[in-house]
Amino acid sequence: MKNNDLLQKLTDEELVEKIVVHKNTILFEEIYDRYAQKIYNKCFGFVKSKEEAKDLTQDVFLKLFTKLSSYKKQAKFSTWLYSFTYNLCVNFVNRNKENKINKYSDVLKDHDIHLHIEVNEDSLFQMRVDKLQKAIELIDPNEKSILLLKYQDDVSIKELQILLNINESAVKMRLKRAKSRIIEIYNSIS
Amino acid sequence: MKENPFKNLETKKEAPKEIKDNIMKEIASIKLFMEFGDLFFIKYPSVIKSYFKSEK
Incomplete structure (x- = not known):
């Protein structure tokens, strides 16, 4: 419980910094919990099918885990994540x-x-x-x-x-x- | 002032629960793969060097 409280007190940027260094999956889970709904709905806006939105959301978070080190804090993490999500959505739509x-x-x-x-x-x-x-x-x-x-x-x-x-x-x-x-x-x- | 209509475009659906399980399982595998990569190509490059030397 105490650990959860500590996690929730960390900013997105602090969490990301720790995930990049330690590849900690528990910390990444916290990022997922903060943004899952938002990202799912953004994906849904591009595909309009529950199954496709689900696949795209999974794709976003899996790629996010491997590409987190490319976040250089030049913009707010949420802004960077939304842009990252749109890029994947655009690629998905263009493939069709x-x-x-x-x-x-x-x-x-x-x-x-x-x-x-x-x-x-x-x-x-x-x-x-x-x-x-x-x-x-x-x-x-x-x-x-x-x-x-x-x-x-x-x-x-x-x-x-x-x-x-x-x-x-x-x-x-x-x-x-x-x-x-x-x-x-x-x-x-x- | 007029309300920004773009703010009302986004749906407010709950993300299906199974997404999290799938992602966390996949990430555990990715992490393992990354750690093996680090082990052989960053932390112990000499292992690779000696492997190729011994092949000659």
């Missing part, structure tokens, strides 16, 4: 060549000329949740992940630079394109 998302995105690429329109956050926040849900299922998974990092997980531009390993203007450009696309898809849904 028959899915509708890629077909839809290819069509949208023909209309790139319209994507230079500036989208302000007010128009993003005016979207209806049910319609946004449909639109986010149709957008390219890479664009979906940057939108979720920014608007669902509140990741700053600076942290996005670190996580995506690109400069500030590239982050802003990707965000701008993703916002334009989501608005375009949203408006095309009746």
Whole structure:
């Protein structure tokens, strides 16, 4: 019981540091308990099937155990973990060549000329949740992940630079394109 | 101010219990594998060196 209390007092970053050094599975279990529900639901948002979400969640935590040493504390651990999760989700979705998302995105690429329109956050926040849900299922998974990092997980531009390993203007450009696309898809849904 | 609709996209489902059991079992195997790796390729590289020398 006392050990459990001690574990719960450790920050994510302290836990990770100890796991990397000692490969301690009990400490890793604590990380799992803190994030399992969140990660499962994030995976569920990309696949929409209980079985696939289960497999993806397992994949995320297994890869996390072997890749924890690559976390360099440049961003909050939770932020880094969400980005890590989205990467695996994007890979998973992209492997499925028959899915509708890629077909839809290819069509949208023909209309790139319209994507230079500036989208302000007010128009993003005016979207209806049910319609946004449909639109986010149709957008390219890479664009979906940057939108979720920014608007669902509140990741700053600076942290996005670190996580995506690109400069500030590239982050802003990707965000701008993703916002334009989501608005375009949203408006095309009746 | 309008509520951010992205915040309401995420579901709030419980992660199935069996995920944890599967992960912890797999991690025990991964850990064992990593420890063997450390043992032969980091802590005792001389074991490998001497093995190849004796093969010649």
